[in-house]
Amino acid sequence: MTPITVQVPAFSVAGVAVRTCNRDEAQPERARIGALWDQFFTESWARQLPGPGADGRLYGVYSAYESDQHGAFDVTAGVSAAVQADPPVGAARIEVQPGSYLVFHCEGPMPQIVLDAWAAAWRYFEEHPEVRRRFDTDFECYEGPECVALHIGVLL
Numbered sequence: 001m002t003p004i005t006v007q008v009p010a011f012s013v014a015g016v017a018v019r020t021c022n023r024d025e026a027q028p029e030r031a032r033i034g035a036l037w038d039q040f041f042t043e044s045w046a047r048q049l050p051g052p053g054a055d056g057r058l059y060g061v062y063s064a065y066e067s068d069q070h071g072a073f074d075v076t077a078g079v080s081a082a083v084q085a086d087p088p089v090g091a092a093r094i095e096v097q098p099g100s101y102l103v104f105h106c107e108g109p110m111p112q113i114v115l116d117a118w119a120a121a122w123r124y125f126e127e128h129p130e131v132r133r134r135f136d137t138d139f140e141c142y143e144g145p146e147c148v149a150l151h152i153g154v155l156l
Helices: 033-042 112-127
Strands: 004-008 011-021 058-063 072-081 092-096 099-107 138-144 147-155
Touching: 004 147, 011 033, 011 058, 033 072, 058 092, 072 092, 099 112, 112 147
Parallel strands: none
Antiparallel strands: 004 099, 011 072, 011 092, 058 072, 058 138, 099 147, 138 147
């Protein structure tokens, strides 16, 4: 899979968040991301959030990186939100940083497709050490029931 490079303007996402790391996510008993999405859907967060974006897409935003792919980071499951709207109590708000992103488009059954997208991204960066990640904000944009676009912030 060859990613494409796009310029993304800043935008806001509101939802629910957890702090985790890849080491924990590799161990089912310590993984938090799956439970985060379960909470998002079972508690109907998409309907509770103010001013959701007109695109109706869901986002998984990775932010507050401690260092690189080996350190801790936050994950927010949410929807795009109007800048002026305050999220309800218990919700998080994250600003997706503007800039250059490599986009990995994948289709197939969830959640395997997301794991495959991340595996493709990690392989790409291993094979292209000249391309450096920003470790600022990265995000998954769910474009349909079996379609995800993984956006990885890069330095150009």
